[in-house]
Amino acid sequence: MHTEGERLIPINIVDEMKSSYIDYSMSVIVSRALPDVRDGLKPVHRRVLYGMYGLNVFSNRKHLKSARIVGDVLGKYHPHGDTSVYDAMVRMAQPWSLRYQQVDGQGNFGSMDGDPPAAMRYTEARLRKISDEILADLDKDTVDFQNNFDDSMTEPTVMPTKIPNLLVNGASGIAVGMATNMAPHNLSESIDAIVAYIENKEITIDELMKHIIAPDFPTGGIIYGYDGVRDAFHTGRGRIVLRAKVGFEEIGNRNAIIVTEVPYQVNKAEMIARTAELVKDDKIPGIYEIRDESDRTGLRVVYELKHDAIPNVVLNMLYKYTSLQTSFSVNNIALVKGRPIQLNVKDIIHHFVDHRHEVIVRRTEYDLRKAKERAHILEGFMKVIGTQDDLDKAIAIIRHSANPAAAKEGLIQEFDLSDIQAQAILDLRLARLTGMELDKIRAEYEEIMTMIKDLEDILSNEPRRYSIIKEEMLEMKEKYGDERRSVIDYSGGEMSIEDLIPDEKVVLTISHAGYIKRTSLSEYKIQSRGGVGNRAATTRDEDFLEYIVAATNHQYMLFFTEKGKCFWLRVFEIPEGSKTAKGRAVQNLINIEPDDKIKAYIRTDDLKNTEYINQMNVVMVTKNGTIKKTSLEAYSRPRTNGVNAIEIRDNDQLLGARLTNGTSHIMIATKNGKCIRFPEEKARAVGRGSIGVRGISLEKGDEAIGMIVVNDLENDTVLVVSERGYGKRTAVLDYRETNRGGKGVITLNVTEKTGNLIAIQSVTDEDGLMIINKSGVAIRMGMDEMRVMGRNTQGVKVINLKKNDEIAAIAKVEMDSDVAEVIEEGEESTEVNTAPDSNNPEFSEVPLTGDNAISNLGDPEVLRKIEEEEKENNSGETPESSEEKSED
The missing domain is CATH 2.120.10.90 (DNA gyrase/topoisomerase IV, subunit A, C-terminal)
Structure with missing residues (x-):
């Protein structure tokens, strides 16, 4: 029985399941698992950065308790569990997870052995210098803002980043019906490729690959073979084989294999434990002892060999059976205008350059608007305090007015001012009425008029806007560029090595x-x-x-x-x-x-x-x-x-x-x-x-x-x-x-x-x-x-x-x-x-x-x-x- 006035709408359960599941999957795709092609960030990372921006924990300020940052992000922008936010922030601070870290952590932020980070009440964090560039010009109306979950404040839909974050840090995420797995690249190489693209929009992917040679993983290692890299750059999908960086040494009278870099995303402790099991089961003969001699100076895993073992043979077995060799399956799926699309390397660069272009247009429009507003006020100043007579007249009007509104009205009528100009005159401090200050006002006005002219030129001149993008990119390379860490072993694949x-x-x-x-x-x-x-x-x-x-x-x-x-x-x-x-x-x-x-x-x-x-x-x-x-x-x-x-x-x-x-x-x-x-x-x-x-x-x-x-x-x-x-x-x-x-x-x-x-x-x-x-x-x-x-x-x-x-x-x-x-x-x-x-x-x-x-x-x-x-x-x-x- 149902009560009076209640209406039951019979619906087909299949249709309801379909629409609910589509809503859920779209929400996961757009608001959780996939990065935006423009700034390379998923919503949670964007919110962590914006939360830290709001708390003013920039790279030149002191560290702030992680719990404070996480609380702020949860309360304002990200209504999910606190672990999801803290885990995301921890990863942004780990040098083995991100090629260019965005958060500067203080305290225990985990290790390559899979050790968990300390609880957020013990650790502290602040933004890294490179993150200041991701947030640069955010206050200049360069990007759209949207309401947060309870419409009480706004948050940016994308960051105005100067760093090609999607390229240099990659991303991985599992959505519904699709996943993304993007490799990190070297910043210097990525910027060289972006500059080459700006100079010639028709550039081919092969020509871009002369600049951005291959992925560059935070843990270094060796990219074994080049075919997977080529596929990934051309199509957005490819399988890259990664090997540890290995050397041979003689320790005492035994040969030893020394590992100094492991493939990306390999848990070192698990790798050693798994290898020890294989040695115990005689799957890998020839190993006498395995030691982890890593310390704060760097990674070092020693595989000491038996007297009759041949190092190369043992090494090949290690590559075959353990994580000394892994593969990274590239799958470049990112959100372009809110839709998930598979992208090749040129597409990623193209969308990033378009984004930077839009940011520069909006930033210039903002600066121009502000400059014109200031010029308007300075014009008012010069009308009123340009000569001693005018100044005396203005002072008399203000003194004889019954209230500020009357004073404003009197100034507007006497000097033909706008409302804004009249208010600015009323707000002037007496110190600004000296002759010296008047000279300063005139000089500022000239400077602002020159600036307005320059900003208008930027807005009317597209090639100039692209040259600004190029200059800013090269400045980023100068500031943050470094040597590549992953070495490429071309002989591993089919590529003709003679060319290289x-x-x-x-x-x-x-x-x-x-x-x-x-x-x-x-x-x-x-x-x-x-x-x-x-x-x-x-x-x-x-x-x-x-x-x-x-x-x-x-x-x-x-x-x-x-x-x-x-x-x-x-x-x-x-x-x-x-x-x-x-x-x-x-x-x-x-x-x-x-x-x-x-x-x-x-x-x-x-x-x-x-x-x-x-x-x-x-x-x-x-x-x-x-x-x-x-x-x-x-x-x-x-x-x-x-x-x-x-x-x-x-x-x-x-x-x-x-x-x-x-x-x-x-x-x-x-x-x-x-x-x-x-x-x-x-x-x-x-x-x-x-x-x-x-x-x-x-x-x-x-x-x-x-x-x-x-x-x-x-x-x-x-x-x-x-x-x-x-x-x-x-x-x-x-x-x-x-x-x-x-x-x-x-x-x-x-x-x-x-x-x-x-x-x-x-x-x-x-x-x-x-x-x-x-x-x-x-x-x-x-x-x-x-x-x-x-x-x-x-x-x-x-x-x-x-x-x-x-x-x-x-x-x-x-x-x-x-x-x-x-x-x-x-x-x-x-x-x-x-x-x-x-x-x-x-x-x-x-x-x-x-x-x-x-x-x-x-x-x-x-x-x-x-x-x-x-x-x-x-x-x-x-x-x-x-x-x-x-x-x-």
Whole structure:
């Protein structure tokens, strides 16, 4: 039963649900979850800023209790829970959440580990300087205001911001039926893009991307691959892969992976806990211990590895299974005139510039209105107090009037004033009636008339308005711009990296123990003339620089291991190190097995050059005398885990690999003193999977010890050395050309006195040689010390060995002529003492430790100076610590 007078309206529940849900979703979309394209703020953030503006907590005032600010925002503008307001304000103050914070917090505002902030009664806040720019000109009628929730006051619908907030701070929010996730960008880059857009409205997105390169996250990290960035800029949607910034260190005798920056929005504590679980479950083998060593100076997470673990392999597992690699899905949805629209980067810039243009028009109109009002009053002053007679007349009218209204009426009639002018005269203080004040009034009037003219010019001149936007933008860049934090690793994606990395010359140095680094060629050029030269690269004990080659960033290094695998590194992927740095162990850069060893390094030109890769061949030789020639084309598709370069059977191993040009000659030597020479055409090219062909026929118990490739038959000579210290140099032409697979001819008469042959090298007078004994002594000699002699002789004693000592290895110190030229130009640097030194005494013998390994072994004076310099540099550090320093 229903009471009298009550009316029931039957409605369809489906229609009611539809309309109610649409109302609710529109409210969420417009008034809660999505930012406005113009100022990049959601209502709650706008209200927090406006509430702080109302409380006058600017960047130059003292902090105010957060609870006071939150209470004000709740009571005046935002009728929701206090936690929603406080949480929003806390986020605006966190350096890891916003690229450019808007609130300056004092107290505990949470941490990257997900720790909650202190309650609002304990913390304090004020606006940051950059927020003053977001609120600038708010009092000049630059934006529309609307009533608050109870119509008792008004609040701005948008901020007149000078900061392109949507671009630089991004936004994320889940509405109904849609969501937004916008990445933060660098302010300097964003402003460069905005300026470029103002200068040319028809600019393409690709041209804008030369200015605004990629997102720039507050926590830094590495943007891995560029395709997602390009998609996001062009369409407003894209998936950006983020990686932590990682380095390798040696801690004690263990390798360690050091994380110094994590991807955006990653909870560090959760990431470490999750990784620890995976290690416990054996999902990620190889990790010995995880430590969080972060402190107030910065983030540092240490993954200490087990002895047999390969850092690169462990790192790839961490990327795969933990938040060391995450993805950020860009979805640029923002409110344009109250409607949610998906925007590309040019749309965002376009709407921001339009907003700034409107703000400048409205600000100028306001200033003009105020200037005209003031000019009107000054005109009244000049009419009334322009001369002494007028002034006396005005004073008389005021004195004889019964009340202010009569006085005003009298002034209006006598001087033809407006109501406003007459009131201003009545409000004048007597002090303003002096002659000096009258001059001031006239000067102010002239100034205001000039200003009015200028403001009218701004309003009538659109190009000028845009140039004002540009000037203000550049001023913001000057004040708040900073370096970008997120690094872009273009090689992660499909983008052609050649467009992005200059193909400049670098010097690659590889030590005997496999430490590699690249150094810009310019580092060698800037040394001053004379003097001892700079301190050379710190190498480890019993190590020295073996290869010094000039390369360019686009070239490749191929690494061949004794198990017959091939790995690649682009030259730009090799870590950069100064001249004094030790470099990084190659094992840490490629996924090589723990029990495998690198046997050969080959530098090649760009593997995308089809003509080059089809013309060049890789020739390999194994201990059992097998030779294999394969076109370089077969090795032109790099894979992270390497490829099989040659099939290695039991009891065999790869000895070396060289690049040939199709017309080279190949020489293989065996430990019993035999050597064969044949043109490379005799070995037909085979596929990468095959095992190769016989290079030299071995007698029982014999084995190959090395191969050389000869390109200059006239001038190259062959050096062979035996383990008891005998060796000799012979002209290549002394070895007759034969067919592949023969037994070869005698290269050195092997006797008990000489011991087995252990090395063969192709040398010229300019080359330097390092001889390493089993006892750890290194001898340096220049090849010009050794005369060329006949083939079938025992050779000469290259080195006097102590009792029972033998030669372990010889290494030609290879240096490109390009590098040598540049270094000679600079000065006699100790770095280059790995190259032959014509002033060397015949042989120098020095225990092979530390820097001596590559210093000028022949010159005690130089050695003394280097030692002194070392003492000065290290000032009490152990050699290990100075090595670690240089590696960093």
